[in-house]
Amino acid sequence: MWLTLLGGNRKGNEFRGVMSGESYDRLTSRIGLNEGFYMRAAELIPLSEGMKVLDMGCGTGSLGIAIAGMIGGSGRVDCVDISSEQLAHAEVKSRTLKTPFRFHRCSMDETPFEDDQYDAVVSCFSFHEAASRVRRKAVGEAARLLREDGVFVLIEWGRPQPALWVLPWIPFLLIDSCLDNWTNKYAFLCGEAGMETVCDTYLNKLVRCQIFRKAGHCGE
Numbered sequence: 001m002w003l004t005l006l007g008g009n010r011k012g013n014e015f016r017g018v019m020s021g022e023s024y025d026r027l028t029s030r031i032g033l034n035e036g037f038y039m040r041a042a043e044l045i046p047l048s049e050g051m052k053v054l055d056m057g058c059g060t061g062s063l064g065i066a067i068a069g070m071i072g073g074s075g076r077v078d079c080v081d082i083s084s085e086q087l088a089h090a091e092v093k094s095r096t097l098k099t100p101f102r103f104h105r106c107s108m109d110e111t112p113f114e115d116d117q118y119d120a121v122v123s124c125f126s127f128h129e130a131a132s133r134v135r136r137k138a139v140g141e142a143a144r145l146l147r148e149d150g151v152f153v154l155i156e157w158g159r160p161q162p163a164l165w166v167l168p169w170i171p172f173l174l175i176d177s178c179l180d181n182w183t184n185k186y187a188f189l190c191g192e193a194g195m196e197t198v199c200d201t202y203l204n205k206l207v208r209c210q211i212f213r214k215a216g217h218c219g220e
């Protein structure tokens with residue numbers, strides 16, 4: 001069923017039609033992924049005025065919009081996604097904000113941006129929608145794009161924490177692309193790419209937020 005709602009793209013699931021734009025926002029807010037959720041996520045990220053942030057798999061831009069409030073008009077949010085429908089809706093939502101936004105249709109593992117330019121690279125619920133080789137390459141891409149001491153923030157379905165309400169969700173999360181997070185694959189890949197874990201927490205019983213910091217150069 002998902003393949004008929006999500007476009008087949010060799011890079012990942014391209015959200016379109018009823019799974020994109022306004023209807024995507026309506027559906028996701030019904031399961032608690034609303035403004036309050038994205039604000040709580042943004043508050044975990046070490047952000048300050050003027051920072052440059054990249055959102056990989058931005059969807060309708062909800063996390064970037066929460067971040068914008070913290071980096072102000074001198075900051076910038078760049079958004080990438082493989083879905084033009086998601087990007088178009090994100091553009092509409094960000095129009096009235098002071099923070100400049102830029103939108104690019106591309107895959108998270110092959111962005112057109114220069115090295116070492118972002119203070120934070122964030123990704124929320126997009127890694128599990130990307131193809132396996134893309135997820136691995138995207139970790140390296142985040143490391144390439146971050147300046148020294150910049151942070152890579154990965155918000156994804158994690159290993160469910162004990163609670164009755166999570167039980168019906170478990171079958172949906174038993175897919176290869178979610179299990180990567182259950183088995184700590186991203187911490188391993190980030191370590192290999194020169195990024196160390198500085199925070200590993202849960203936003204709720206199902207959603208894990210990991211923050212990795214790109215190491216600076218040692219010596220003179």
Ligand SMILES: C[S@@+](CC[C@H](N)C(=O)[O-])C[C@H]1O[C@@H](n2cnc3c(N)ncnc32)[C@H](O)[C@@H]1O
Pocket residue numbers: 011012013014015028056057058059060061062063080081082083086106107108109123124125126129130131134
């Ligand atoms: C579940 S949505 C999450 C969107 C948004 N980050 C949020 O929190 O609502 C997953 C998004 O990832 C995008 N996507 C899938 N594979 C991708 C890839 N390889 N590169 C960039 N975006 C991708 C989809 O088009 C979709 O908009």
